[in-house]
Amino acid sequence: MAVHPSTPRDPGSGDLGISDVLNLVRDCTAALSSVRQEVGAATEAQLLDLVSELGELALWSDAAEVAVVGDALTRGLPAASQVPLSPADWIATASRRHTRGSASRVVKIAEALRSPTITRPAGALAPGQDGEVLGEAILGAVVPLPCGQVAMDEMRRLAPDLQPAFVPAAWEAYALVGAGGDPREVRRIRPELYARFGRPDRLNDRDEGARKHAFLSTGAVDPVDGLTDYRMSLSAESAAILEAALDRLTKPQPGPDGGADPRSYPTRRADALIELVRRATTHGVVPTVAPDTGAGLQGDGPGHPAADRPAAERPAAGRPASQVSLIVRLGDLRDEDGCATTITGLDAGRYLSIATARLLSCNTMLAPIIVDEHGTPIIIGHSKRLFTSQQVRAMQLRDDGCSFLHCSRPAGWADAHHLIHWADGGATEIDNGALLCNHHHHVVHSRRLAGWVTTDPPDDTLGRPPGSSETSDAEDLARRRDRGEPAAADRP
Structure with a gap:
């Protein structure tokens, strides 16, 4: 995860009294109201400075608002006002910036940051595990408020499934990625954190549940366009195998006239899937589906001579179109800790538990790349680990x-x-x-x-x-x- 956050500048020494701060905020508001009239006379350098300073101002404004609301909540001001109000209504009444909905989001994060227990999903945790790192990053304008809100929500969902010793590392990861300013990136790291730091029992339950709930629906024919619709859900393991097998066959092929492939990407994937089935059923490898095995085709796995032969012995038509390539640390593989990462085709970047990686490494569809603690490859391929x-x-x-x-x-x-x-x-x-x-x-x-x-x-x-x-x-x-x-x- 490559993140290059900007370091916020210290807006002041902190020696100002609250009256001085309030007067400066009012002066700033007045100055901003005149920007539109004066910006036409700005030089290129001044425009760049304005963009930079306005960005900093917005970050600090959001952080300061959360701090102010948090203090008001601590004092109980919304309920104690002349007209008792909910915190969200109290904010919406005082600020024309907010509706009740947007004010509720500010209240939510302010409550989380002021309470040492609100971010703890279940039971007491050791000091340092309740989000202070992320909270300081939000209040210090390092993590933008939208990213902070997403990070808090993600950790509430994730923390019960993490090994307690790794909860602080997860908070730090969210603070680091959140500083990049993209809420989508914040959401993307949960699978990796879950795979790396998840409780083994929860990981096993998840994997077993995914396999049990895998399905491929019966086709539903549309009489108008003649297409048959299927729905399918697969476990991470099965999805990695499928995507690797489809990868090479989905590459664009020249058209009849030598031009670009006229097929859309979804059409190429559908064609690739049917090609895999056609090859399996026309070259003497007839797939059979065993109960409790998800959606796996038994004709393409270990225990079947056509698939278990070394590459030199296997008929060309029976070779897999591609392989699942995994990167995994040798120590993690031996200790059954951490996670592995797929690096093949569209499925690249999927995180698999070590138990799943060890299982897949019994399968001809996997080409593991084992690395040491520094990331240097030490074992590549699978020629010496497959049964003939x-x-x-x-x-x-x-x-x-x-x-x-x-x-x-x-x-x-x-x-x-x-x-x-x-x-x-x-x-x-x-x-x-x-x-x-x-x-x-x-x-x-x-x-x-x-x-x-x-x-x-x-x-x-x-x-x-x-x-x-x-x-x-x-x-x-x-x-x-x-x-x-x-x-x-x-x-x-």
């Missing part, structure tokens, strides 16, 4: 489906998972791998569960361990028929 198609086939034969306790999903719905993550030094070997369905793959990463390979029979306290599912052909046939799928001998 032969390894996946071996795990399919060994595990016979998802290896999570009591899960009956077949191998065709499973991802190849590192029991010890490659970022933690785990080898990409069969003895360090296990099949997990998409749902339980998320569960293992979000809850930081561990597993191991064993040939001992499973019991009710452990998941079905990889390597423990060796069965006879008759047992295999019975189990597969119970699942409603053909056994090996029945399959084409």
Whole structure:
């Protein structure tokens, strides 16, 4: 976040009495009323000075108004006046600048800045965590009032989900970005703060909730224009994969006459999505959707030979159009703290939790760029961390489906998972791998569960361990028929 705020000038020494200040404010008002008549005689340099000084004056005027209103509220003046009024009505009556609505916004921020508890969303926090940094920046005309109002609102929403130790850092971030003067930029930093400093339990709940509520509607046909409308919502993980896959296919293509691509950007995205589906269904990789897996297509993930082959072995038509590229610090990946950032295509800049980054790094659609604490790349790409198609086939034969306790999903719905993550030094070997369905793959990463390979029979306290599912052909046939799928001998 690149912010270059201007440092406000000290308007005075603070030695003036309130009567002197009031007289100077009146003189300033009188001077401003004559600017329109005198500005025609100004030189270029004087015009620039006027623009600069008027900007400073506006910032200090807003800050001073908040300070005055805050003091009036502390004294209880609106309710104690000759005609008792609400604070907003009291301001609107005294100032022709304000309506009741605009006055209410001033009251809201004045109350927040004068109360040490109003900005605390729940329970008591340690000193320094209730917004003094942002409050001083607003009252000191460093953060413009509109940005300050947005920052206060954003922190009220964000603070309950932050780790308490990082709440001061979030306040400082809002003060820094707010000094840039753009409320839109202030709103944009909440996803990053949430990803970097959010409570792990809230992050996991959010990610699980997003996956559970992902949907793709049934198409609604418009009989007039012939178009079919769909609605879709995806988790951050699924959206990153989709955007990366669409990225290359949405680039403009020359028209038939060599001219510019006549298609609009939304049309190119629609064409790209259909092209992805066409390739998947015409090259022997028929997608199937497993329950509880969101909107993922199982034909393009680990556990499927066409997708799990190294690039040199994979058919050209089966190669993904693009990849999700992530930047993540090695320490964050190992400690499962902080966040990762996507850097591919339109989806660049999306923040993903470390649990999601670790899960995606089991997938061929991810090309991680691991950096050290100084941001220097130390690991690029994924050639040494992916299971080969032969390894996946071996795990399919060994595990016979998802290896999570009591899960009956077949191998065709499973991802190849590192029991010890490659970022933690785990080898990409069969003895360090296990099949997990998409749902339980998320569960293992979000809850930081561990597993191991064993040939001992499973019991009710452990998941079905990889390597423990060796069965006879008759047992295999019975189990597969119970699942409603053909056994090996029945399959084409």
